[in-house]
Amino acid sequence: MRWADWLLGRGQGRGAVKLTLLALAVYALFAVNVAVQVHLGLMQAGPGAWVSGLSLAGITAFYLLLRTGLSQQLGGDPSLTLPQSVFGVLITAWGYAIDPALRGAIIAIMLLNLVWGMFVLSQRQAFGLYLFGLAALGAAMAWGAATDPVRFPPAVEALHFSFAAILMTAVSVLSVNMARLRAKLGARTADLHAALERIQYLAHHDELTRISNRRHLSERLAAEQLNQRQSGQTMSLVLIDIDHFKAVNDLHGHAAGDAVLRHFATALQSALRSTDFAGRWGGEEFLVVTPQASADTAAALVDRLRAALAVTSFDSLVPGLRITFSAGVAECAPGEDLHLAIDRADRALYRAKLAGRDRTVSEFAPL
Ligand SMILES: Nc1nc2c(ncn2[C@@H]2O[C@H](COP(=O)(O)OP(=O)(O)OP(=O)(O)O)[C@@H](O)[C@H]2O)c(=O)[nH]1
Known part of the structure; x- marks a missing residue:
């Protein structure tokens, strides 16, 4: 009125x-x-x-x-x-x-x-x-x-x-x-x-590493897919898995394993561009989403992370500890089923592990 x-x-x-x-x-x-x-x-x-x-x-x-x-x-x-x-x-x-x-x-x-x-x-x-x-x-x-x-x-x-x-x-x-x-x-x-x-924070974040949890990642991924449909551009997904992580736990204890996961998550966050996002997919596995990026661009991000990790010292946790990781990259075409793209990234990660770990493998969509 x-x-x-x-x-x-x-x-x-x-x-x-x-x-x-x-x-x-x-x-x-x-x-x-x-x-x-x-x-x-x-x-x-x-x-x-x-x-x-x-x-x-x-x-x-x-x-x-x-x-x-x-x-x-x-x-x-x-x-x-x-x-x-x-x-x-x-x-x-x-x-x-x-x-x-x-x-x-x-x-x-x-x-x-x-x-x-x-x-x-x-x-x-x-x-x-x-x-x-x-x-x-x-x-x-x-x-x-x-x-x-x-x-x-x-x-x-x-x-x-x-x-x-x-x-x-x-x-x-x-x-x-x-x-x-x-x-x-x-x-x-x-x-x-x-x-x-x-509660809202916990619903969206992983309590250990403080980065997005799987639920939040899935929500953001679905939203990103809608954007992608409008822009018509390719996005890439990267599945990252820390190498021989079980050995870190077995040799140095679960607390040291937790600390490594926290350090790793921090290094991962710093390697992202402002448009990328990442989260803990489960266990010692992380998923990175790079909107409007080809597999090569995503692989470049993984290289940055590998370089950052190479100079990250874990000496305060375990003297002399070195952490490497394997990564599988998959391009996701606009409108493509997300699960298929994630499966491809998973297969690429598996190949990276088989090929000797500490490397990145890309898997492209079938033509
Ligand atoms: N400390 C700690 N360990 C975890 C956590 N989540 C999963 N893990 C451990 O991560 C380890 C994963 O081991 P595997 O799947 O065998 O893999 P891996 O030893 O990393 O070997 P590759 O992946 O083949 O290189 C298991 O020992 C889990 O217990 C966590 O939150 N904290």
Whole structure:
């Protein structure tokens, strides 16, 4: 709805603008009430106009700060809930001090000031606002009773203050409890977000090497195949298998084997171009996908990895340990069944192993 957008804006602070408009409506009705009181001779015109005018001007200023987004630049809480509540308390206490005709409504208005921040203020802020409201009302009543005991009979003021204190304390207990609940809920939501992020991470990554797992690779591969259909270009797949890895485990222990896998995955990631992606296909086997690349381009990537691995030292794990790998490269034509291409890469890898390991073999699609 366009007029609603104009009134409330479209940004993040829409909720706060809405609440401030509600406050503006309350103060406008309050001003109408004051005007009726003045008309009936129950209140003096001067103080009535001052209270209504200042409260409307103040809340309008808050509305403009929120609606124009200026409140976001002021730092602190962009909804300006605490300043608005403090303003409400001050204007209420001051209005009472200049004309006690507001006596009938004063407690209700003070309570409204406390309730206003219930869904935003922290426990400390809610408690502080309560003390401030009590002090401001007490000061207005005490000042009136001391300076004008005819219009502010001390006994009546004391009685009203004690009613206000009881009700404001009760509302403040509710408000502080609400803030505590909100804080708990916030912490729980943050925990859930963190858990969800962790689950999403684990769903896509191999826990040991921190690179993509087989599930994520398969998803990306399927997406890449769609791109490939549109571009009509060949992509290549490379299956890589670390040579004699069982011996690493058997001779140096499973922990050393794990560390070798992590080192290997890191070296593999650094050898990739920005468009390539790789992951752990299973055990000591890795799959590299090179979009828009021929088998020769993919083999060049494998050469880079072999060169990087040749200068990678595993001495910190096992002194003198050398790691080599075998690779099978297969081109995948647009629209070709991915499984067939992976099978071809697997066959090429097998041939590389048979031929003596530490080498790359390419297998091309049958014509
Ligand atoms: N440390 C460790 N070892 C693993 C992991 N996954 C698989 N392996 C081991 O990897 C080894 C694979 O051995 P094989 O399939 O016999 O192959 P290989 O010894 O590498 O020999 P070739 O592939 O023929 O060169 C097995 O000993 C598995 O236990 C892992 O996550 N951590």
